[in-house]
Amino acid sequence: MRMLTYISVLFLAVLTVGCGGVSLPKEDIFSCEGFEIYPDSIVRGNRIYRAVSPREISNAWTLPDSTTVAPEFISTLPMADALFAKAVISPSFLTPEEIWLSLGFLRPEESMQALRSLAWLPENDNEDFPYSTLSPYWAAAAWEVYCATGSRTWLREAYDALTRMLSRQWKLNRSALSEFYCGIPRGVTEQSTFYPASMDEMSRFQTFSASVNIMRAYSLRIASRMAGELKLYAEREWEMEADKLAGAVNDCLWLPDLQRYGQYLYGDYYPIVSSVTDNEANLLAALTGTATPEMSAAMVGELPLIASGVPSVYPYVVNQTPLRPVVQALYGLSAAKVRNPRAFIHSMASVWNLSLDANYPSLWPSLVMKGLFGIETTPSGLEFRPMVPEVFGGEKQLRGLRYRDAVLDISLNGTGDRIASFMVDSVSTDSHSLPAGMKGHHKVVITLSGNDLNAKPLRIFEPVTVPPTPEVKWPTANDMKIVGHDRLLHYDIYLDGVMTQSISTDNYHVRPGECGVVTVVPTLERGSSGYATPPHVCLPDDEVISIHASSITPRRPPLHFIKDPATATNYIELAARHNTRITCYVNVAVEGDYFITVGYSNGSERCGIRTLGVNGVDVATLLFPPRRLNDWVHVYPSTTSVIHLNEGVNKLWLTYVGGTILFNKLTLLKRS
Structure with a gap:
């Protein structure tokens, strides 16, 4: 690879001199197997892309x-300047993530x-499954636009739209006892790259995704900021809910x-x-403040x-998938936030x-x-x-940057992250900000x-896939057999969500005192874990409560x-x-939390939704x-919720x- 790099540099130098250009520096900024980055060029194999001009x-x-x-970026790296110009004049259907990243500042009215169009799109019949209604970047993008424009009309409109979205999404919470949603x-378009094949549609939906x-x-935090700007009492309530979830x-x-x-x-x-x-x-998590500064710095490194x-994910769930462009930018922004120059350069090269x-x-x-400029809109x-x-290094300029009623020419000199001098119209100021x-x-x-x-060298990982989810059979109620057992793997046994044992054999016996919900996770010796098997309920029949349709009256057979x-x-x-409302009663011997699932059929094209009362x-x-x-x-399980039942008879x-x-039917399982 190094010999190939030298040959590429030599070839490029000869080519540019022959064309009347300036030869490339001998040192590259970044190189990997697929491409090399130079101040004014990108080399892919024998193909050379050179920034002839901005x-x-x-x-x-x-x-x-x-x-x-407009604006223009001018620096000591011609490729940086040309790619900036290429980006800012590119047509685009503005998405919330693009608006949050930079277009809310660069193209605020558009x-x-x-965002207005997205907020008031007609609701889909199946909007609740398998997706939530709230675009993950919408709130951040709306706040960015408000900070860029200062429009109070937009602030009130965005706050109303956001609170409507948040309130509607609330019902997707699995139960009142869970903080998670x-x-x-939304970014997962190919579900096979994010979920194991063993998960069906319902299992994927019921994950609590980070x-x-x-x-x-x-x-929620953006809603709090908006409420604060509007002088509304809800500011503290939104903030408390955000803190709880984070x-x-x-x-x-x-x-x-x-x-x-x-x-x-x-x-x-x-x-x-x-x-x-x-x-x-x-x-x-690093960019939104969910992670602490210490967690963010460790994570980026x-x-x-x-x-x-x-x-997008590591290890891969399936064979290698293309890089998501937005993730490369998020990495660079996170690197800048935690002051990690090596990570920033890695992100820059990929972008x-x-x-x-x-x-x-x-x-x-x-x-x-x-x-680079560290501009934060407030x-x-x-x-x-x-x-x-x-x-x-050297001077970097942003010329013609529009901000509300001003046009800014910003020059940034030197390297590092400590500001030695900050001058506005030749007047020095200590505030490092513009009103x-x-x-x-x-x-x-x-x-x-x-x-x-200071930053430690980055660790480059080899592309690998997760160990396959094992196929597990239960010849008896308490005896498990791993089909196609792999001697290179360990199998972690989880009982009621807690790892209790790691085995290397192809069988496992659940002792009567350990009865509960069993899952198995395959793990390589170097620590790469795969996905768990679907949960197996290993409980006596008298500990699982079922209420069948035939026992509920009045009822109407659907002939x-x-x-x-x-x-x-x-x-x-x-x-x-x-x-529209059916009622049943359940008698439990022990007060506590219970899992509840409804067995149902639905041959329509629309998701059924029911509130559960206890x-x-x-x-x-x-x-x-x-x-x-x-x-x-055919009967399938609904989403699962956790409810609290009193000793004796309960009304559901x-x-x-x-x-x-x-x-x-309705099924209840005591939570340990």
């Missing part, structure tokens, strides 16, 4: 002379309109040994943490990287390489403005916390002290769905026209998604919210 990259992109670039992250809950907590994420999903968050809590009854790393979730960038082939209008501009103005690695009320044209000159940014009367008598139709109080919402069109016979009911389902 308006042209050979073999990749040319900007017509008539096109105006961003406002895009379930749902599949990404979903980190951004839910941040959205605390639960840190308590249950942080893995101290790995110095990062696990992917999600998963599995019915007693969820366990997936040790697979969702890199986007970890970076969001230890995040599993591959040579060409940051994988540059990806930006050659496609238009990403928010990525490199976000790393320039929020990373309701009261702009604050600056620059971080410049040595490779970006929101500035008008007209202003010049800002920032000089850094050149202090050393228009199931023609066979003998079969139809095992179901009760719950619909908008009748049985002893006079609505405590949870159960979802009954469609499984197979026109199939009203299901109340109609939406969708038609056939009720088959």
Whole structure:
């Protein structure tokens, strides 16, 4: 590889001299097997992309002379300048994540309109399953637009839309006893890359994803900030809810040994943490303040990287998948926040390489403005916390940067992260900020002290996939057999969510005193864990309570769905026209928390939703998604909730919210 690098450099130097250009420096900024980064060039094998000017990259992109670039970025690295120009003039359908990264500042009016359109889209019949209604970046993007514009009209509109989204999503909480919210992250388009094949649609939906809950907590925090700006009493309430959820994420999903968050809590009854790393979730935790500064610094330094960038998850769930561009930018912004120059350069290289082939209008501009220049928008103005690695030495300029009623020319000199001098229109100031009320044209000159940014070398991981989920059979109620046992693996046995033993054999016996819910997790000796088997309930029949449809009256056999009367008598139709609320009673010997699941069928195209009430109080919402069109016979489990029951007789009911389902049975399991 090193010999190939030397040959590539020599070839490129000869080529550029022959074309009348300037030869490349001998040292690259970054190199890996797929590409090499130089100050004015990117090399992929024998193909060279050179920044001929800030308006042209050979073999990749040319900007017509008539096109105006605003703002402009000018630095000692020609490729950085050209890629910035390529980004800011790129057309884009503005997404909330792009708006949050940089377009809310660069294109505030367009961003406002895009967010407004998303907020008032018609609701889907199945919006509740398998996705939640709240776009994870919407609140952050809306706040960014408010800070960039100062529009009180937009602030009131955004607050109303956000509170409506948050309130509607509340019902996706599995129960009143859980702080977490379930749902599949919006960024997961190929579910096979994020979930094991052993998980069905319901199992995937019922995971407590780190990404979903980190951004839910941040959205609550944004609602608090908006309420504070509007002088509303709800400010403190939103903040308390955000703190509660962020605390639960840190308590249950942080893995101290790995110095990062696990992917999600998963599995019915007693969820366990997936040790697979969702890199986007970890970076969001650092950027939104869910992680403490110490946790963030450790996480960014230890995040599993591959040579060409940051994988979405590590280890891979399936074979290697393409890098997600937004994750590369989040890595760079997190690196700037925790002052890790090596991580920032790794992010920069990946973003540059990806930006050659496609238009990403928010990525490199976000790393320039929020990373190198350290610009943070607030309701009261702009604050600056620059971080410049040595490779970006020399003067860097942002020219023609529009901010509300002002146009700014900002110069950043030197390296490091300590500001030695901050001058506005030739006047020195100690505030390192600009007020929101500035008008007209202003010049800002920032000089850094050149202090050393200490950072440990990054660890580059080899691409690997998780160990396969074992197939497990139970010949008897208490005896487990692992089919296709792998001698290279250990198998961790979890009982009621707690690892009790690690075995290397192909069988396991659950002693009577250990009865509960059993799952098995495959683990390699070097510590890479796979996904757990579906939970197996290993309990005596008298400890599982079932209430069948045939025992509930009044009832209406659904003969228009199931023609066979003998079969139809095992179901009760719950619909908008009748049985909008059914009630049953359950007698338990011991007061405590119980898992509750409803067996149902749904052959429609719409997700069924019912609130669950216990002893006079609505405590949870159960979802009954469609499984197979026109199939009203096969019974599937609803979402699982946790409820509290008193000793003796308890009254339970299901109340109609939406969708038609056939009720088959209700199952209760005592929580240990």
